[in-house]
Amino acid sequence: MSASNTTDFTNPSTFILLGIPGLEVAHVWISIPFCAMYIIAILGNFTILFIVKREPSLQGPMYYFLYMLAVSDLVLSTSTLPKMLSIFWFNSREINFSACLTQMYFIHCFLVIDSGILVAMALDCYVAICDPLRHSTILTNPVVAKIGLALLLRGGMLVLPYPFLARRWPYCRTNIIPHLFCEHMAVVKLACADVRISSYYGLSVAFMVMGLDVFFIAMSYIQILRAIFRLPTKDARLKTFGTCGSHICVILASYIPGLFSVLTHWFGHNVAVHFHILMANAYLLMPPMLHPIIYGVSTKQIRDRLLRLLTHKGM
Structure with a gap:
Protein backbone atom coordinates (compact mmCIF):
# COMPACT_ATOMS: atom_id res chain seq x y z
CA MET A 1 0.00 0.00 0.00
CA SER A 2 1.35 3.42 -0.91
CA ALA A 3 2.40 5.98 1.66
CA SER A 4 -0.40 8.30 0.58
CA ASN A 5 -2.86 5.67 1.74
CA THR A 6 -1.42 5.19 5.19
CA THR A 7 -0.05 8.53 6.30
CA ASP A 8 -2.28 10.22 8.87
CA PHE A 9 -3.63 13.58 7.89
CA THR A 10 -6.54 15.61 9.20
CA ASN A 11 -6.57 18.34 6.55
CA PRO A 12 -5.61 16.82 3.19
CA SER A 13 -4.43 19.37 0.68
CA THR A 14 -5.61 17.24 -2.22
CA PHE A 15 -7.87 14.32 -3.02
CA ILE A 16 -7.16 11.72 -5.70
CA LEU A 17 -10.05 10.88 -8.04
CA LEU A 18 -9.60 7.30 -9.26
CA GLY A 19 -12.03 7.59 -12.15
CA ILE A 20 -13.97 4.37 -12.73
CA PRO A 21 -12.33 1.59 -10.68
CA GLY A 22 -12.10 -1.62 -12.66
CA LEU A 23 -12.44 0.14 -16.01
CA GLU A 24 -9.20 2.11 -16.04
CA VAL A 25 -8.00 0.51 -19.27
CA ALA A 26 -11.17 1.67 -21.00
CA HIS A 27 -10.99 5.28 -19.81
CA VAL A 28 -10.04 6.65 -23.22
CA TRP A 29 -12.93 4.84 -24.89
CA ILE A 30 -15.39 5.87 -22.17
CA SER A 31 -14.28 9.46 -22.66
CA ILE A 32 -15.67 9.49 -26.22
CA PRO A 33 -19.40 9.36 -25.29
CA PHE A 34 -18.74 11.59 -22.26
CA CYS A 35 -17.10 14.21 -24.45
CA ALA A 36 -19.87 13.92 -27.05
CA MET A 37 -22.54 14.44 -24.37
CA TYR A 38 -20.71 17.49 -23.05
CA ILE A 39 -20.39 19.05 -26.50
CA ILE A 40 -24.09 18.43 -27.22
CA ALA A 41 -25.05 19.88 -23.82
CA ILE A 42 -22.93 23.01 -24.34
CA LEU A 43 -24.10 23.65 -27.91
CA GLY A 44 -27.73 22.77 -27.18
CA ASN A 45 -28.10 24.88 -24.06
CA PHE A 46 -26.28 27.88 -25.53
CA THR A 47 -28.60 27.60 -28.55
CA ILE A 48 -31.63 27.65 -26.24
CA LEU A 49 -30.25 30.70 -24.43
CA PHE A 50 -29.56 32.51 -27.71
CA ILE A 51 -32.98 31.77 -29.22
CA VAL A 52 -34.97 32.67 -26.10
CA LYS A 53 -32.96 35.88 -25.70
CA ARG A 54 -33.31 36.97 -29.33
CA GLU A 55 -36.86 35.87 -30.20
CA PRO A 56 -39.56 38.34 -29.01
CA SER A 57 -42.32 35.72 -29.33
CA LEU A 58 -40.57 33.56 -26.73
CA GLN A 59 -40.81 36.13 -23.93
CA GLY A 60 -43.14 34.24 -21.60
CA PRO A 61 -43.04 32.23 -18.37
CA MET A 62 -42.44 28.85 -20.04
CA TYR A 63 -39.44 30.17 -21.94
CA TYR A 64 -38.06 32.08 -18.96
CA PHE A 65 -38.09 28.82 -17.00
CA LEU A 66 -36.47 27.08 -19.97
CA TYR A 67 -33.80 29.79 -19.96
CA MET A 68 -33.17 29.13 -16.26
CA LEU A 69 -32.98 25.39 -16.92
CA ALA A 70 -30.40 25.92 -19.67
CA VAL A 71 -28.23 28.08 -17.40
CA SER A 72 -28.48 25.52 -14.59
CA ASP A 73 -27.59 22.66 -16.94
CA LEU A 74 -24.56 24.54 -18.26
CA VAL A 75 -23.25 25.11 -14.74
CA LEU A 76 -23.97 21.50 -13.75
CA SER A 77 -22.22 19.92 -16.73
CA THR A 78 -19.25 22.33 -16.62
CA SER A 79 -18.78 21.59 -12.90
CA THR A 80 -17.99 17.96 -13.69
CA LEU A 81 -17.08 17.21 -17.31
CA PRO A 82 -13.78 19.11 -17.71
CA LYS A 83 -12.28 17.35 -14.70
CA MET A 84 -13.61 13.98 -15.86
CA LEU A 85 -12.05 14.42 -19.27
CA SER A 86 -8.72 15.46 -17.72
CA ILE A 87 -8.79 12.17 -15.77
CA PHE A 88 -9.60 10.16 -18.89
CA TRP A 89 -7.13 11.86 -21.22
CA PHE A 90 -4.25 13.11 -19.05
CA ASN A 91 -4.55 10.94 -15.93
CA SER A 92 -4.87 14.21 -13.97
CA ARG A 93 -6.43 12.73 -10.85
CA GLU A 94 -5.49 15.27 -8.17
CA ILE A 95 -8.03 17.85 -7.03
CA ASN A 96 -7.45 20.46 -4.36
CA PHE A 97 -9.42 19.87 -1.14
CA SER A 98 -11.22 23.22 -1.37
CA ALA A 99 -11.84 22.73 -5.10
CA CYS A 100 -13.31 19.31 -4.32
CA LEU A 101 -15.74 20.78 -1.79
CA THR A 102 -16.61 23.58 -4.22
CA GLN A 103 -17.34 21.07 -6.96
CA MET A 104 -19.46 19.06 -4.50
CA TYR A 105 -21.46 22.17 -3.63
CA PHE A 106 -22.12 23.23 -7.22
CA SER A 115 -35.52 19.83 -9.95
CA GLY A 116 -37.18 23.03 -8.73
CA ILE A 117 -37.30 24.47 -12.24
CA LEU A 118 -39.16 21.37 -13.42
CA VAL A 119 -41.75 22.03 -10.68
CA ALA A 120 -42.06 25.64 -11.86
CA MET A 121 -42.59 24.43 -15.43
CA ALA A 122 -45.32 22.07 -14.20
CA LEU A 123 -46.96 25.05 -12.47
CA ASP A 124 -46.81 27.00 -15.72
CA CYS A 125 -48.47 24.12 -17.60
CA TYR A 126 -51.14 23.85 -14.90
CA VAL A 127 -52.04 27.55 -15.03
CA ALA A 128 -51.92 27.65 -18.84
CA ILE A 129 -54.36 24.73 -19.19
CA CYS A 130 -56.55 24.96 -16.07
CA ASP A 131 -56.85 28.75 -15.85
CA PRO A 132 -55.72 30.13 -19.23
CA LEU A 133 -57.54 33.47 -18.95
CA ARG A 134 -55.55 34.39 -15.84
CA HIS A 135 -52.22 32.95 -16.97
CA SER A 136 -50.70 36.30 -17.88
CA THR A 137 -51.90 37.91 -14.64
CA ILE A 138 -50.79 35.04 -12.36
CA LEU A 139 -47.35 34.35 -13.84
CA THR A 140 -46.17 37.89 -14.44
CA ASN A 141 -42.50 38.67 -15.02
CA PRO A 142 -41.95 39.77 -11.38
CA VAL A 143 -43.56 36.54 -10.15
CA VAL A 144 -41.37 34.44 -12.47
CA ALA A 145 -38.29 36.34 -11.24
CA LYS A 146 -39.28 35.69 -7.61
CA ILE A 147 -39.79 31.99 -8.36
CA GLY A 148 -36.34 31.83 -9.95
CA LEU A 149 -34.76 33.57 -6.94
CA ALA A 150 -36.59 31.24 -4.54
CA LEU A 151 -35.32 28.19 -6.44
CA LEU A 152 -31.76 29.53 -6.35
CA LEU A 153 -31.98 30.19 -2.60
CA ARG A 154 -33.55 26.78 -1.96
CA GLY A 155 -30.72 24.99 -3.75
CA GLY A 156 -28.02 27.13 -2.18
CA MET A 157 -29.31 26.86 1.38
CA LEU A 158 -30.20 23.15 1.34
CA VAL A 159 -26.79 22.12 0.04
CA LEU A 160 -24.73 24.61 2.06
CA PRO A 161 -24.24 22.16 4.99
CA TYR A 162 -22.62 19.60 2.65
CA PRO A 163 -19.20 21.29 2.31
CA PHE A 164 -19.26 22.77 5.82
CA LEU A 165 -19.83 19.35 7.41
CA ALA A 166 -17.35 17.68 5.06
CA ARG A 167 -14.68 20.25 5.94
CA ARG A 168 -14.97 19.65 9.68
CA TRP A 169 -14.44 15.87 9.52
CA PRO A 170 -10.90 14.51 10.08
CA TYR A 171 -9.56 12.52 7.11
CA CYS A 172 -6.98 10.13 8.51
CA ARG A 173 -7.48 7.01 6.36
CA THR A 174 -6.96 7.93 2.74
CA ASN A 175 -7.42 10.78 0.31
CA ILE A 176 -8.38 8.51 -2.59
CA ILE A 177 -11.94 8.94 -3.88
CA PRO A 178 -13.13 5.98 -6.00
CA HIS A 179 -15.16 8.25 -8.26
CA LEU A 180 -14.97 10.63 -11.21
CA PHE A 181 -16.07 13.67 -9.25
CA CYS A 182 -16.45 14.84 -5.65
CA GLU A 183 -19.80 13.28 -4.91
CA HIS A 184 -21.00 14.11 -1.40
CA MET A 185 -21.08 10.68 0.22
CA ALA A 186 -18.02 9.45 -1.70
CA VAL A 187 -16.04 12.21 0.07
CA VAL A 188 -17.69 11.90 3.48
CA LYS A 189 -17.08 8.12 3.61
CA LEU A 190 -13.33 8.84 3.67
CA ALA A 191 -13.59 10.55 7.06
CA CYS A 192 -12.43 8.69 10.17
CA ALA A 193 -15.29 9.95 12.32
CA ASP A 194 -18.97 9.35 12.93
CA VAL A 195 -20.42 10.93 9.80
CA ARG A 196 -24.04 9.92 10.37
CA ILE A 197 -25.05 13.61 10.45
CA SER A 198 -23.75 14.10 6.89
CA SER A 199 -25.14 10.77 5.77
CA TYR A 200 -28.63 11.30 7.15
CA TYR A 201 -28.76 14.91 6.03
CA GLY A 202 -27.70 13.98 2.49
CA LEU A 203 -30.27 11.20 2.33
CA SER A 204 -32.97 13.50 3.72
CA VAL A 205 -32.24 16.22 1.17
CA ALA A 206 -32.21 13.73 -1.72
CA PHE A 207 -35.53 12.15 -0.82
CA MET A 208 -37.14 15.40 0.34
CA VAL A 209 -36.26 17.28 -2.84
CA MET A 210 -37.02 14.43 -5.21
CA GLY A 211 -40.08 13.28 -3.25
CA LEU A 212 -41.68 16.70 -2.76
CA ASP A 213 -40.88 17.90 -6.27
CA VAL A 214 -42.26 14.75 -7.87
CA PHE A 215 -45.35 15.03 -5.64
CA PHE A 216 -46.04 18.63 -6.72
CA ILE A 217 -45.45 17.75 -10.37
CA ALA A 218 -47.80 14.76 -10.07
CA MET A 219 -50.50 16.92 -8.44
CA SER A 220 -50.16 19.47 -11.24
CA TYR A 221 -50.55 16.83 -13.92
CA ILE A 222 -53.53 15.21 -12.20
CA GLN A 223 -55.30 18.56 -12.45
CA ILE A 224 -54.06 19.04 -16.00
CA LEU A 225 -55.38 15.63 -17.07
CA ARG A 226 -58.72 16.31 -15.42
CA ALA A 227 -58.99 19.55 -17.39
CA ILE A 228 -57.93 17.84 -20.63
CA PHE A 229 -60.47 15.02 -20.31
CA ARG A 230 -63.23 17.60 -19.90
CA LEU A 231 -62.52 19.00 -23.36
CA PRO A 232 -65.22 18.16 -25.90
CA THR A 233 -63.19 16.64 -28.77
CA LYS A 234 -60.32 14.24 -29.11
CA ASP A 235 -58.35 16.68 -31.28
CA ALA A 236 -58.65 19.38 -28.63
CA ARG A 237 -57.50 16.96 -25.94
CA LEU A 238 -54.48 15.84 -27.98
CA LYS A 239 -53.52 19.40 -28.92
CA THR A 240 -53.77 20.60 -25.31
CA PHE A 241 -51.84 17.63 -23.96
CA GLY A 242 -49.18 18.16 -26.62
CA THR A 243 -48.36 21.56 -25.15
CA CYS A 244 -46.96 19.76 -22.07
CA GLY A 245 -45.45 16.79 -23.92
CA SER A 246 -41.93 18.19 -23.96
CA HIS A 247 -42.08 18.90 -20.23
CA ILE A 248 -43.15 15.33 -19.50
CA CYS A 249 -40.19 14.01 -21.54
CA VAL A 250 -37.82 16.31 -19.66
CA ILE A 251 -39.19 15.10 -16.32
CA LEU A 252 -38.63 11.47 -17.30
CA ALA A 253 -35.11 12.23 -18.59
CA SER A 254 -34.26 13.97 -15.30
CA TYR A 255 -35.82 11.84 -12.60
CA ILE A 256 -35.41 8.28 -13.90
CA PRO A 257 -31.55 8.36 -13.92
CA GLY A 258 -31.64 10.23 -10.59
CA LEU A 259 -33.91 7.64 -8.99
CA PHE A 260 -31.71 4.76 -10.16
CA SER A 261 -28.58 6.58 -8.98
CA VAL A 262 -29.98 7.23 -5.48
CA LEU A 263 -31.35 3.70 -5.11
CA THR A 264 -28.14 1.99 -6.27
CA HIS A 265 -26.02 4.26 -4.04
CA TRP A 266 -28.01 3.67 -0.87
CA PHE A 267 -29.41 0.17 -1.31
CA GLY A 268 -27.35 -1.53 -4.03
CA HIS A 269 -24.57 -2.77 -1.77
CA ASN A 270 -23.94 -5.80 -3.98
CA VAL A 271 -23.79 -3.75 -7.18
CA ALA A 272 -20.35 -3.30 -8.78
CA VAL A 273 -18.60 0.00 -7.98
CA HIS A 274 -18.20 0.92 -11.64
CA PHE A 275 -21.97 0.55 -12.13
CA HIS A 276 -22.60 2.96 -9.23
CA ILE A 277 -20.27 5.49 -10.82
CA LEU A 278 -21.72 5.12 -14.31
CA MET A 279 -25.26 5.59 -12.95
CA ALA A 280 -24.17 8.70 -11.01
CA ASN A 281 -22.64 10.12 -14.16
CA ALA A 282 -25.74 9.31 -16.21
CA TYR A 283 -27.72 11.34 -13.65
CA LEU A 284 -25.39 14.31 -14.16
CA LEU A 285 -24.69 14.12 -17.89
CA MET A 286 -27.85 12.91 -19.58
CA PRO A 287 -30.36 15.61 -18.50
CA PRO A 288 -28.20 18.61 -19.61
CA MET A 289 -27.73 16.88 -22.97
CA LEU A 290 -31.36 15.79 -23.43
CA HIS A 291 -33.17 18.93 -22.23
CA PRO A 292 -32.27 21.18 -25.21
CA ILE A 293 -32.82 18.31 -27.66
CA ILE A 294 -36.30 17.60 -26.30
CA TYR A 295 -37.36 21.24 -26.27
CA GLY A 296 -35.69 21.94 -29.60
CA VAL A 297 -37.51 19.09 -31.33
CA SER A 298 -40.91 19.33 -29.65
CA THR A 299 -41.39 23.10 -29.24
CA LYS A 300 -42.51 24.57 -32.54
CA GLN A 301 -41.45 28.16 -31.79
CA ILE A 302 -37.88 27.10 -30.89
CA ARG A 303 -37.66 24.67 -33.79
CA ASP A 304 -38.88 27.28 -36.31
CA ARG A 305 -36.50 29.92 -34.99
CA LEU A 306 -33.57 27.50 -35.16
CA LEU A 307 -34.47 26.51 -38.72
CA ARG A 308 -34.64 30.20 -39.72
CA LEU A 309 -31.20 30.78 -38.21
CA LEU A 310 -29.70 27.78 -40.00
CA THR A 311 -31.36 28.67 -43.30
CA HIS A 312 -30.18 32.27 -43.02
CA LYS A 313 -26.60 31.17 -42.29
CA GLY A 314 -26.79 28.68 -45.14
CA MET A 315 -27.76 31.42 -47.53
Whole structure:
Protein backbone atom coordinates (compact mmCIF):
# COMPACT_ATOMS: atom_id res chain seq x y z
CA MET A 1 0.00 0.00 0.00
CA SER A 2 1.35 3.42 -0.91
CA ALA A 3 2.40 5.98 1.66
CA SER A 4 -0.40 8.30 0.58
CA ASN A 5 -2.86 5.67 1.74
CA THR A 6 -1.42 5.19 5.19
CA THR A 7 -0.05 8.53 6.30
CA ASP A 8 -2.28 10.22 8.87
CA PHE A 9 -3.63 13.58 7.89
CA THR A 10 -6.54 15.61 9.20
CA ASN A 11 -6.57 18.34 6.55
CA PRO A 12 -5.61 16.82 3.19
CA SER A 13 -4.43 19.37 0.68
CA THR A 14 -5.61 17.24 -2.22
CA PHE A 15 -7.87 14.32 -3.02
CA ILE A 16 -7.16 11.72 -5.70
CA LEU A 17 -10.05 10.88 -8.04
CA LEU A 18 -9.60 7.30 -9.26
CA GLY A 19 -12.03 7.59 -12.15
CA ILE A 20 -13.97 4.37 -12.73
CA PRO A 21 -12.33 1.59 -10.68
CA GLY A 22 -12.10 -1.62 -12.66
CA LEU A 23 -12.44 0.14 -16.01
CA GLU A 24 -9.20 2.11 -16.04
CA VAL A 25 -8.00 0.51 -19.27
CA ALA A 26 -11.17 1.67 -21.00
CA HIS A 27 -10.99 5.28 -19.81
CA VAL A 28 -10.04 6.65 -23.22
CA TRP A 29 -12.93 4.84 -24.89
CA ILE A 30 -15.39 5.87 -22.17
CA SER A 31 -14.28 9.46 -22.66
CA ILE A 32 -15.67 9.49 -26.22
CA PRO A 33 -19.40 9.36 -25.29
CA PHE A 34 -18.74 11.59 -22.26
CA CYS A 35 -17.10 14.21 -24.45
CA ALA A 36 -19.87 13.92 -27.05
CA MET A 37 -22.54 14.44 -24.37
CA TYR A 38 -20.71 17.49 -23.05
CA ILE A 39 -20.39 19.05 -26.50
CA ILE A 40 -24.09 18.43 -27.22
CA ALA A 41 -25.05 19.88 -23.82
CA ILE A 42 -22.93 23.01 -24.34
CA LEU A 43 -24.10 23.65 -27.91
CA GLY A 44 -27.73 22.77 -27.18
CA ASN A 45 -28.10 24.88 -24.06
CA PHE A 46 -26.28 27.88 -25.53
CA THR A 47 -28.60 27.60 -28.55
CA ILE A 48 -31.63 27.65 -26.24
CA LEU A 49 -30.25 30.70 -24.43
CA PHE A 50 -29.56 32.51 -27.71
CA ILE A 51 -32.98 31.77 -29.22
CA VAL A 52 -34.97 32.67 -26.10
CA LYS A 53 -32.96 35.88 -25.70
CA ARG A 54 -33.31 36.97 -29.33
CA GLU A 55 -36.86 35.87 -30.20
CA PRO A 56 -39.56 38.34 -29.01
CA SER A 57 -42.32 35.72 -29.33
CA LEU A 58 -40.57 33.56 -26.73
CA GLN A 59 -40.81 36.13 -23.93
CA GLY A 60 -43.14 34.24 -21.60
CA PRO A 61 -43.04 32.23 -18.37
CA MET A 62 -42.44 28.85 -20.04
CA TYR A 63 -39.44 30.17 -21.94
CA TYR A 64 -38.06 32.08 -18.96
CA PHE A 65 -38.09 28.82 -17.00
CA LEU A 66 -36.47 27.08 -19.97
CA TYR A 67 -33.80 29.79 -19.96
CA MET A 68 -33.17 29.13 -16.26
CA LEU A 69 -32.98 25.39 -16.92
CA ALA A 70 -30.40 25.92 -19.67
CA VAL A 71 -28.23 28.08 -17.40
CA SER A 72 -28.48 25.52 -14.59
CA ASP A 73 -27.59 22.66 -16.94
CA LEU A 74 -24.56 24.54 -18.26
CA VAL A 75 -23.25 25.11 -14.74
CA LEU A 76 -23.97 21.50 -13.75
CA SER A 77 -22.22 19.92 -16.73
CA THR A 78 -19.25 22.33 -16.62
CA SER A 79 -18.78 21.59 -12.90
CA THR A 80 -17.99 17.96 -13.69
CA LEU A 81 -17.08 17.21 -17.31
CA PRO A 82 -13.78 19.11 -17.71
CA LYS A 83 -12.28 17.35 -14.70
CA MET A 84 -13.61 13.98 -15.86
CA LEU A 85 -12.05 14.42 -19.27
CA SER A 86 -8.72 15.46 -17.72
CA ILE A 87 -8.79 12.17 -15.77
CA PHE A 88 -9.60 10.16 -18.89
CA TRP A 89 -7.13 11.86 -21.22
CA PHE A 90 -4.25 13.11 -19.05
CA ASN A 91 -4.55 10.94 -15.93
CA SER A 92 -4.87 14.21 -13.97
CA ARG A 93 -6.43 12.73 -10.85
CA GLU A 94 -5.49 15.27 -8.17
CA ILE A 95 -8.03 17.85 -7.03
CA ASN A 96 -7.45 20.46 -4.36
CA PHE A 97 -9.42 19.87 -1.14
CA SER A 98 -11.22 23.22 -1.37
CA ALA A 99 -11.84 22.73 -5.10
CA CYS A 100 -13.31 19.31 -4.32
CA LEU A 101 -15.74 20.78 -1.79
CA THR A 102 -16.61 23.58 -4.22
CA GLN A 103 -17.34 21.07 -6.96
CA MET A 104 -19.46 19.06 -4.50
CA TYR A 105 -21.46 22.17 -3.63
CA PHE A 106 -22.12 23.23 -7.22
CA ILE A 107 -23.11 19.73 -8.33
CA HIS A 108 -25.68 19.15 -5.61
CA CYS A 109 -26.88 22.75 -5.54
CA PHE A 110 -27.70 22.81 -9.24
CA LEU A 111 -29.27 19.35 -9.14
CA VAL A 112 -31.71 20.79 -6.58
CA ILE A 113 -32.22 23.91 -8.72
CA ASP A 114 -32.88 21.78 -11.83
CA SER A 115 -35.52 19.83 -9.95
CA GLY A 116 -37.18 23.03 -8.73
CA ILE A 117 -37.30 24.47 -12.24
CA LEU A 118 -39.16 21.37 -13.42
CA VAL A 119 -41.75 22.03 -10.68
CA ALA A 120 -42.06 25.64 -11.86
CA MET A 121 -42.59 24.43 -15.43
CA ALA A 122 -45.32 22.07 -14.20
CA LEU A 123 -46.96 25.05 -12.47
CA ASP A 124 -46.81 27.00 -15.72
CA CYS A 125 -48.47 24.12 -17.60
CA TYR A 126 -51.14 23.85 -14.90
CA VAL A 127 -52.04 27.55 -15.03
CA ALA A 128 -51.92 27.65 -18.84
CA ILE A 129 -54.36 24.73 -19.19
CA CYS A 130 -56.55 24.96 -16.07
CA ASP A 131 -56.85 28.75 -15.85
CA PRO A 132 -55.72 30.13 -19.23
CA LEU A 133 -57.54 33.47 -18.95
CA ARG A 134 -55.55 34.39 -15.84
CA HIS A 135 -52.22 32.95 -16.97
CA SER A 136 -50.70 36.30 -17.88
CA THR A 137 -51.90 37.91 -14.64
CA ILE A 138 -50.79 35.04 -12.36
CA LEU A 139 -47.35 34.35 -13.84
CA THR A 140 -46.17 37.89 -14.44
CA ASN A 141 -42.50 38.67 -15.02
CA PRO A 142 -41.95 39.77 -11.38
CA VAL A 143 -43.56 36.54 -10.15
CA VAL A 144 -41.37 34.44 -12.47
CA ALA A 145 -38.29 36.34 -11.24
CA LYS A 146 -39.28 35.69 -7.61
CA ILE A 147 -39.79 31.99 -8.36
CA GLY A 148 -36.34 31.83 -9.95
CA LEU A 149 -34.76 33.57 -6.94
CA ALA A 150 -36.59 31.24 -4.54
CA LEU A 151 -35.32 28.19 -6.44
CA LEU A 152 -31.76 29.53 -6.35
CA LEU A 153 -31.98 30.19 -2.60
CA ARG A 154 -33.55 26.78 -1.96
CA GLY A 155 -30.72 24.99 -3.75
CA GLY A 156 -28.02 27.13 -2.18
CA MET A 157 -29.31 26.86 1.38
CA LEU A 158 -30.20 23.15 1.34
CA VAL A 159 -26.79 22.12 0.04
CA LEU A 160 -24.73 24.61 2.06
CA PRO A 161 -24.24 22.16 4.99
CA TYR A 162 -22.62 19.60 2.65
CA PRO A 163 -19.20 21.29 2.31
CA PHE A 164 -19.26 22.77 5.82
CA LEU A 165 -19.83 19.35 7.41
CA ALA A 166 -17.35 17.68 5.06
CA ARG A 167 -14.68 20.25 5.94
CA ARG A 168 -14.97 19.65 9.68
CA TRP A 169 -14.44 15.87 9.52
CA PRO A 170 -10.90 14.51 10.08
CA TYR A 171 -9.56 12.52 7.11
CA CYS A 172 -6.98 10.13 8.51
CA ARG A 173 -7.48 7.01 6.36
CA THR A 174 -6.96 7.93 2.74
CA ASN A 175 -7.42 10.78 0.31
CA ILE A 176 -8.38 8.51 -2.59
CA ILE A 177 -11.94 8.94 -3.88
CA PRO A 178 -13.13 5.98 -6.00
CA HIS A 179 -15.16 8.25 -8.26
CA LEU A 180 -14.97 10.63 -11.21
CA PHE A 181 -16.07 13.67 -9.25
CA CYS A 182 -16.45 14.84 -5.65
CA GLU A 183 -19.80 13.28 -4.91
CA HIS A 184 -21.00 14.11 -1.40
CA MET A 185 -21.08 10.68 0.22
CA ALA A 186 -18.02 9.45 -1.70
CA VAL A 187 -16.04 12.21 0.07
CA VAL A 188 -17.69 11.90 3.48
CA LYS A 189 -17.08 8.12 3.61
CA LEU A 190 -13.33 8.84 3.67
CA ALA A 191 -13.59 10.55 7.06
CA CYS A 192 -12.43 8.69 10.17
CA ALA A 193 -15.29 9.95 12.32
CA ASP A 194 -18.97 9.35 12.93
CA VAL A 195 -20.42 10.93 9.80
CA ARG A 196 -24.04 9.92 10.37
CA ILE A 197 -25.05 13.61 10.45
CA SER A 198 -23.75 14.10 6.89
CA SER A 199 -25.14 10.77 5.77
CA TYR A 200 -28.63 11.30 7.15
CA TYR A 201 -28.76 14.91 6.03
CA GLY A 202 -27.70 13.98 2.49
CA LEU A 203 -30.27 11.20 2.33
CA SER A 204 -32.97 13.50 3.72
CA VAL A 205 -32.24 16.22 1.17
CA ALA A 206 -32.21 13.73 -1.72
CA PHE A 207 -35.53 12.15 -0.82
CA MET A 208 -37.14 15.40 0.34
CA VAL A 209 -36.26 17.28 -2.84
CA MET A 210 -37.02 14.43 -5.21
CA GLY A 211 -40.08 13.28 -3.25
CA LEU A 212 -41.68 16.70 -2.76
CA ASP A 213 -40.88 17.90 -6.27
CA VAL A 214 -42.26 14.75 -7.87
CA PHE A 215 -45.35 15.03 -5.64
CA PHE A 216 -46.04 18.63 -6.72
CA ILE A 217 -45.45 17.75 -10.37
CA ALA A 218 -47.80 14.76 -10.07
CA MET A 219 -50.50 16.92 -8.44
CA SER A 220 -50.16 19.47 -11.24
CA TYR A 221 -50.55 16.83 -13.92
CA ILE A 222 -53.53 15.21 -12.20
CA GLN A 223 -55.30 18.56 -12.45
CA ILE A 224 -54.06 19.04 -16.00
CA LEU A 225 -55.38 15.63 -17.07
CA ARG A 226 -58.72 16.31 -15.42
CA ALA A 227 -58.99 19.55 -17.39
CA ILE A 228 -57.93 17.84 -20.63
CA PHE A 229 -60.47 15.02 -20.31
CA ARG A 230 -63.23 17.60 -19.90
CA LEU A 231 -62.52 19.00 -23.36
CA PRO A 232 -65.22 18.16 -25.90
CA THR A 233 -63.19 16.64 -28.77
CA LYS A 234 -60.32 14.24 -29.11
CA ASP A 235 -58.35 16.68 -31.28
CA ALA A 236 -58.65 19.38 -28.63
CA ARG A 237 -57.50 16.96 -25.94
CA LEU A 238 -54.48 15.84 -27.98
CA LYS A 239 -53.52 19.40 -28.92
CA THR A 240 -53.77 20.60 -25.31
CA PHE A 241 -51.84 17.63 -23.96
CA GLY A 242 -49.18 18.16 -26.62
CA THR A 243 -48.36 21.56 -25.15
CA CYS A 244 -46.96 19.76 -22.07
CA GLY A 245 -45.45 16.79 -23.92
CA SER A 246 -41.93 18.19 -23.96
CA HIS A 247 -42.08 18.90 -20.23
CA ILE A 248 -43.15 15.33 -19.50
CA CYS A 249 -40.19 14.01 -21.54
CA VAL A 250 -37.82 16.31 -19.66
CA ILE A 251 -39.19 15.10 -16.32
CA LEU A 252 -38.63 11.47 -17.30
CA ALA A 253 -35.11 12.23 -18.59
CA SER A 254 -34.26 13.97 -15.30
CA TYR A 255 -35.82 11.84 -12.60
CA ILE A 256 -35.41 8.28 -13.90
CA PRO A 257 -31.55 8.36 -13.92
CA GLY A 258 -31.64 10.23 -10.59
CA LEU A 259 -33.91 7.64 -8.99
CA PHE A 260 -31.71 4.76 -10.16
CA SER A 261 -28.58 6.58 -8.98
CA VAL A 262 -29.98 7.23 -5.48
CA LEU A 263 -31.35 3.70 -5.11
CA THR A 264 -28.14 1.99 -6.27
CA HIS A 265 -26.02 4.26 -4.04
CA TRP A 266 -28.01 3.67 -0.87
CA PHE A 267 -29.41 0.17 -1.31
CA GLY A 268 -27.35 -1.53 -4.03
CA HIS A 269 -24.57 -2.77 -1.77
CA ASN A 270 -23.94 -5.80 -3.98
CA VAL A 271 -23.79 -3.75 -7.18
CA ALA A 272 -20.35 -3.30 -8.78
CA VAL A 273 -18.60 0.00 -7.98
CA HIS A 274 -18.20 0.92 -11.64
CA PHE A 275 -21.97 0.55 -12.13
CA HIS A 276 -22.60 2.96 -9.23
CA ILE A 277 -20.27 5.49 -10.82
CA LEU A 278 -21.72 5.12 -14.31
CA MET A 279 -25.26 5.59 -12.95
CA ALA A 280 -24.17 8.70 -11.01
CA ASN A 281 -22.64 10.12 -14.16
CA ALA A 282 -25.74 9.31 -16.21
CA TYR A 283 -27.72 11.34 -13.65
CA LEU A 284 -25.39 14.31 -14.16
CA LEU A 285 -24.69 14.12 -17.89
CA MET A 286 -27.85 12.91 -19.58
CA PRO A 287 -30.36 15.61 -18.50
CA PRO A 288 -28.20 18.61 -19.61
CA MET A 289 -27.73 16.88 -22.97
CA LEU A 290 -31.36 15.79 -23.43
CA HIS A 291 -33.17 18.93 -22.23
CA PRO A 292 -32.27 21.18 -25.21
CA ILE A 293 -32.82 18.31 -27.66
CA ILE A 294 -36.30 17.60 -26.30
CA TYR A 295 -37.36 21.24 -26.27
CA GLY A 296 -35.69 21.94 -29.60
CA VAL A 297 -37.51 19.09 -31.33
CA SER A 298 -40.91 19.33 -29.65
CA THR A 299 -41.39 23.10 -29.24
CA LYS A 300 -42.51 24.57 -32.54
CA GLN A 301 -41.45 28.16 -31.79
CA ILE A 302 -37.88 27.10 -30.89
CA ARG A 303 -37.66 24.67 -33.79
CA ASP A 304 -38.88 27.28 -36.31
CA ARG A 305 -36.50 29.92 -34.99
CA LEU A 306 -33.57 27.50 -35.16
CA LEU A 307 -34.47 26.51 -38.72
CA ARG A 308 -34.64 30.20 -39.72
CA LEU A 309 -31.20 30.78 -38.21
CA LEU A 310 -29.70 27.78 -40.00
CA THR A 311 -31.36 28.67 -43.30
CA HIS A 312 -30.18 32.27 -43.02
CA LYS A 313 -26.60 31.17 -42.29
CA GLY A 314 -26.79 28.68 -45.14
CA MET A 315 -27.76 31.42 -47.53
